[in-house]
Amino acid sequence: xxxxxxxxxxxxxxxxxxxxxxxxxxxxxxxxxxxxxxxxxxxxxxxxxxxxxxxxxxxxxxxxxxxxxxxxxxxxxxxxxxxxxxxxxxxxxxxxxxxxxxxxxxxxxxxxxxxxxxxxxxxxxxxxxxxxxxxxxxxxxxxxxxxxxxxxxxxxxxxxxxxxxxxxxxxxxxxxxxxxxxxxxxxxxxxxxxxxxxxxxxxxxxxxxxxxxxxxxxxxxxxxxxxxxxxxxxxxxxxxxxxxxxxxxxxxxxxxxxxxxxxxxxxxxxxxxxxxxxxxxxxxxxxxxxxxxxxxxxxxxxxxxxxxxxxxxxxxxxxxxxxxxxxxxxxxxxxxxxxxxxxxxxxxxxxxxxxxxxxxxxxxxxxxxxx
Numbered sequence: 001x002x003x004x005x006x007x008x009x010x011x012x013x014x015x016x017x018x019x020x021x022x023x024x025x026x027x028x029x030x031x032x033x034x035x036x037x038x039x040x041x042x043x044x045x046x047x048x049x050x051x052x053x054x055x056x057x058x059x060x061x062x063x064x065x066x067x068x069x070x071x072x073x074x075x076x077x078x079x080x081x082x083x084x085x086x087x088x089x090x091x092x093x094x095x096x097x098x099x100x101x102x103x104x105x106x107x108x109x110x111x112x113x114x115x116x117x118x119x120x121x122x123x124x125x126x127x128x129x130x131x132x133x134x135x136x137x138x139x140x141x142x143x144x145x146x147x148x149x150x151x152x153x154x155x156x157x158x159x160x161x162x163x164x165x166x167x168x169x170x171x172x173x174x175x176x177x178x179x180x181x182x183x184x185x186x187x188x189x190x191x192x193x194x195x196x197x198x199x200x201x202x203x204x205x206x207x208x209x210x211x212x213x214x215x216x217x218x219x220x221x222x223x224x225x226x227x228x229x230x231x232x233x234x235x236x237x238x239x240x241x242x243x244x245x246x247x248x249x250x251x252x253x254x255x256x257x258x259x260x261x262x263x264x265x266x267x268x269x270x271x272x273x274x275x276x277x278x279x280x281x282x283x284x285x286x287x288x289x290x291x292x293x294x295x296x297x298x299x300x301x302x303x304x305x306x307x308x309x310x311x312x313x314x315x316x317x318x319x320x321x322x323x324x325x326x327x328x329x330x331x332x333x334x335x336x337x338x339x340x341x342x343x344x345x346x347x348x349x350x351x352x353x354x355x356x357x358x359x360x361x362x363x364x365x366x367x368x369x370x371x
Contacts, residue, residue: 001065002089003037005057007081007100013044013057014075016230019201021071022048029114032068033075035088036112037061045118046071051198052118053205056229066112067094077105118233121224126215127161127187131227135208137168138199140179140330140356145196146172156193156237158244159216159223163187169244170196175323176244176359193241194223198234205230248348248357252339256286257309260336264328266304270295271321273302281318281363286310286340295321317343318365327358 005013017033025031025048034045042061045054067090078086081100089097094109138157146154151173160167164186169178202225206214214227225232267282274280274297285292291306317340327349328336339348343365349358 001035001037001067002062002087003035003042003059004062004085004087005042005059007078007083007086009058010078010086013055014071014078016055016205017044017046017053018071018075019205020046020048020051020053020232029068029110030116031070031072032110032115033071034066034068034112034115034117036066038064038066045115047116047118049116050195050235051201052116052233053201054118054231054233063089065090067096067109068112068115069096069107069109073107077107118231119222121217121219121222121233123217123224123226125187126217126226127166127183127190128185128213128215129166129181129183130210131206131212131214132208132210133181134214135203135206137166137179137181138203141168141170141177142196142199142203143326143330144172144175144177145170152237153193153239153241155197156195157199158241159190159192159194161187161190163189169241171242171244174320174361175327176247176357177327178244178357178359180355190218191241192218192223193237193239195234195237198223198232202232205232247346247359249341252312252341252348254286254310254312254315254340256291256311256338256340257335258291258306258338260328260331260334262306263336264325266293266306267321267324267328269304270302271325273297273299274321275299279320279363281365282321282324283316283318283365285314285316287314315340315343316365317347318363319347319360320363323360327360331356331358 022030030048036043042057042059043054044057077098081103084101086100090109094111096107096109098105141157149155154172158169164183165180166183167180214225217224221236223234223236270282270293273295280295280297283294291308294303336349343362346359346361
């Protein structure tokens with residue numbers, strides 16, 4: 001095999017393919033990127049058996065062939081090369097020479113025979129949306145997936161398509177994030193749970209352009225993302241997702257409208273007094289006079305007041321400040337509305353159209369305040 005590519009094109013391809021190279025594996029072939037120049041295009045493929053990526057790289061094929069190269073070494077070499085054309089050449093034993101200007105590397109490659117190619121997916125009826133929308137949906141919900149694998153479904157996100165609406169939801173037992181967007185056309189109903197890791201990696205690769213599209217294909221066990229020169233195939237998480245609609249309520253005793261930036265900045269300031277891993281809640285007292293925020297910790301205390309528009313009862317309620325910050329950071333509106341029931345019931349932050357809903361469970365602050 002012999003191919004010639006510019007350093008920038010190679011680097012782009014490598015960076016995309018690296019997203020599916022496993023950090024730990026017993027199968028050394030999976031630590032490689034497969035360079036396939038056996039057809040008319042040059043493709044880089046990586047696969048950790050849950051997530052697989054294939055991306056097309058611009059370049060010239062002088063001699064057709066296939067080789068698997070250790071992803072980390074290949075990536076490190078390409079990164080350090082001068083900004084010029086790079087020649088990648090292999091012999092019959094897969095020894096690989098990488099040349100750029102006066103720099104020349106010789107590394108051992110492997111046969112691509114043992115490499116796990118991406119599963120063949122029959123692509124029917126793609127769901128089409130803009131890269132900007134998908135990237136945004138992920139950003140606005142990914143923070144509330146669960147970190148640990150105790151409940152596999154919580155480590156993924158629900159993609160629920162009904163007619164021309166796409167709903168994306170995540171939850172971790174303390175909070176729920178839901179975003180709804182209108183699609184350009186109606187599709188058949190589908191509900192799948194996509195691994196959070198897949199969405200995080202896809203989000204890093206998406207350009208996020210409003211006029212660039214991404215196609216989603218679904219099968220029983222897989223989801224495929226197709227965009228630009230890249231295809232991402234991921235296994236889905238099996239099982240029925242939580243019935244989140246039953247957890248949502250439109251009842252409330254207190255309705256508060258507040259400037260989002262002021263609210264976020266205030267909570268942000270309060271967390272200066274909370275050490276990493278400290279579970280100190282922020283206490284919010286809502287009266288006709290306004291909203292009062294208080295926090296007490298070993299470092300000290302802080303108290304601040306914010307103007308609000310209020311309907312309904314007075315309420316004092318405690319929250320984990322991080323959960324409020326996470327939700328507020330991804331809401332782009334200037335003013336937000338918060339709905340509260342009582343100090344033990346979740347609060348809801350949502351807009352009129354319900355294009356977003358953030359549910360956050362409160363914490364018992366009496367015990368915490370006296371601790």
